[in-house]
Amino acid sequence: MRFFANLFSALILLVATSADAGEETYSRFLDTFVVEQGPGVTSVRYGEVTDKDRDALKAWIESQAVAGPPEDRDAAFAWWVNLYNAVTLDVVLDNYPVDSIRDIRFGFGLRPGPWREDLVAVNGEAMSLDDIEHGTLREEWDEPRVHFAVNCASIGCPALLPEPFAAETLETQLDTATRAFVNSGRAVQVDEGGDLILSSIFQWYGEDFGDNDRAILDWLRFYAEGDTAAMLDGRRKIDGYAYDWSLNEAE
Incomplete structure (x- = not known):
């Protein structure tokens, strides 16, 4: 009986330890x-x-x-x-x-x-x-x-x-x-020709942000700071979209 009691206790401890470890794994x-x-x-x-x-x-x-x-x-x-x-x-x-x-x-x-x-x-x-x-x-x-x-x-x-x-x-x-991405240089850019280029996220899922240029730009302005806010200042039209599909691998 003592053997089975000890075995049961060990199993309970193992399950509990595994659960705790599992919560920390990710x-x-x-x-x-x-x-x-x-x-x-x-x-x-x-x-x-x-x-x-x-x-x-x-x-x-x-x-x-x-x-x-x-x-x-x-x-x-x-x-x-x-x-x-x-x-x-x-x-x-x-x-x-x-x-x-x-x-x-x-x-x-x-x-x-x-x-x-x-x-x-x-x-x-x-x-x-x-x-x-x-x-x-x-x-x-x-x-x-x-x-x-x-x-x-x-x-x-x-x-x-x-x-x-x-x-x-x-x-x-x-x-x-959200604030970090909007101001990261990948969400909002101005190219050499002065065109406003946004991340393709705002093209693919435009309806989530208002589904028209003015609404999307207003949404971005809420989070924009510094250089990003300056790039958006006075803009009413999105000129293009871009996205880099390269793997996000650390060098």
């Missing part, structure tokens, strides 16, 4: 491999991720997918963003080295990138990255700042934060991520 991964390159810019040390690190990330994704999102709305929003970003890291690592996430192909390889592929099963339901971003986050939350929280592993994308999103800090994290 945070530790970001803290270890995400590098801040400057204001609003981060990159990832993909080449330094070991097999052990990859296995731990995969196990964390699986544990989250089995558990499913929490009921609290802020906690659920943070959970879905973290899952999206972790799955993106995972699919890049599975195909690394790669110059761009758009070079990753599945099946017959007709579509660039992994966004429409079923990559994770949440509560038993197969889901793609598009399902998470567009079918869940954008569908269930009226929150345009989601575009600065999810990360597509590209230089042109808003920065991957070096910490997970969390319910208790969600508003601050969303505001910080």
Whole structure:
């Protein structure tokens, strides 16, 4: 009887320890491999991720997918963003080295990138990255700042934060991520000819920001500071869009 009692106690301790460790796994991964390159810019040390690190990330994704999102709305929003970003890291690592996430192909390889592929099963339901971003986050939350929280592993994308999103800090994290991207030099640029060029995010998802040039520019002005605010001053028209799909890899 003592043997079984000791075994049961050991199993309980193992489960508890694993759960605690699991909660820290994604945070530790970001803290270890995400590098801040400057204001609003981060990159990832993909080449330094070991097999052990990859296995731990995969196990964390699986544990989250089995558990499913929490009921609290802020906690659920943070959970879905973290899952999206972790799955993106995972699919890049599975195909690394790669110059761009758009070079990753599945099946017959007709579509660039992994966004429409079923990559994770949440509560038993197969889901793609598009399902998470567009079918869940954008569908269930009226929150345009989601575009600065999810990360597509590209230089042109808003920065991957070096910490997970969390319910208790969600508003601050969303505001910080949005303000950082808007003022990073990737959201707003003026080319040599004087044309105003925005990130393609504002073309792809224009309806989330007002769906016309003036509304989008007003939305940007709310967050713009310094040089970015100066570039937007007096502008009423967007002249073009640009996006850098190169992998956000730390050199």
